[in-house]
Amino acid sequence: MLVRINPASCPSDGHLAALTGERAFCSEFKYRRGMEIFGEGEDAEYVYQITSGAVRTCKMLPDGRRHINSFHLPGDMFGFENGATHRFNAEAIIETTVRITRRRNVLDAMTSREKGAMNLIGFVTQNLQHAENRMLLLGRKTSLEKVAAFLLEMDQRQDHPDMMILPMNRRDIGDYLGLTLETVSRALSILRDQNLLRLGGATQRRVELLDRDELARLDA
Template identity: 55%
Template sequence: MFVNLNAGPVNRPRFLGELGSLSQTEINSSEFKYRRGAEVFGEGEPAKYVYQVIDGAVRSYKLLTDGRRQIGAFHLAGDIFGLENGGVHRFTAEAIVDTTVRLVKRVSLAQVAESDTTVARDLLNMTATNLRHAEDHMLLLGRKTSLERVAAFLLEMDTRLTAAGVMALPMCRRDIADYLGLTLETVSRALSILHEKGILGFLGQTQRQIVLLDRPKLAELDL
């Protein structure tokens, strides 16, 4: 379920970050409000748009043949997703919480890139960044222990989410487990260990608000 938002761009991220210099006459965009759990696009669907999270959070995932879910990435406010190198989406994208997303037609962006070398370069940089994230994620899943994986996740979220000393996670522990290739119980146990070691603290009953008390010790676990 989504709601089309045609409000002005007041206090909203400019489109595509590095491409924010593009004017609205060059790139036409629409904004939609997706309810928690709503699908933004499905795996195998035509990749007609490029997306940017205005507020909220989105998860990209695949359902494996045995029914398990593997989350490939979390997209937070300002992030770009859905930029494919083929004609269809390789993952399903779903709103984690009530989320506002900006949509831009892929063909219109490609047309601008053909005549603007700066835009073409920025699109290439975004593709390279996505590839680097995929490579890092593959290494995390293949070579790190459960505690190292949770530490790596917290350090990633620390750089992307922490404000006023508090890391407010929009995703639940099940999401974290499916991102790290672990069970829910293993993630909970790893967080408890980090809490007992005095590396992090929890705020609130849901324990989604985390305060990192000892970043150097946490970084030592992410080797």
């Protein structure tokens, strides 16, 4: 069931604050795990910011495989398109709350703010850098290097916590890195046996990075 929490003006933070200022007119919705937020080919009328939970954007390939394009974490915005429709599906990985605002509201707020255009350039540049890094990740790295790079990416995006909690499962990670579930599991086991990380929790999604420098050397 989709729950609408707040249909009024709400405080903004993260990317939304940088683009629109302190407040933006938006609604909050809560999605259960696995629920679709928008589908490929639907009108790209709204943009979204995560306040809690996590989202994956993905599409099914003609051969039946799933390709995950991005993971979005609290504070991230997603749903921006350079066309009129969405190129990917967006799904809640776990129970997730998002703020939704019309794309036009964001554009209007940006044009009325002195730093709006500059912040938009920064936002677009950040996304381009992520796309470039992802191309290198998929095309030029071994499976072990891919998993090390992924863990460092999640560690950086979560501000280097003592214990990192991954919202996505190993199949999600594999579909993001272009690897099988078994290959991801094997790489994590190798990194654990090399004392580079420690895994915990019933689903092994609690990850403590023990040697970030060595992981970075692997990634390099």
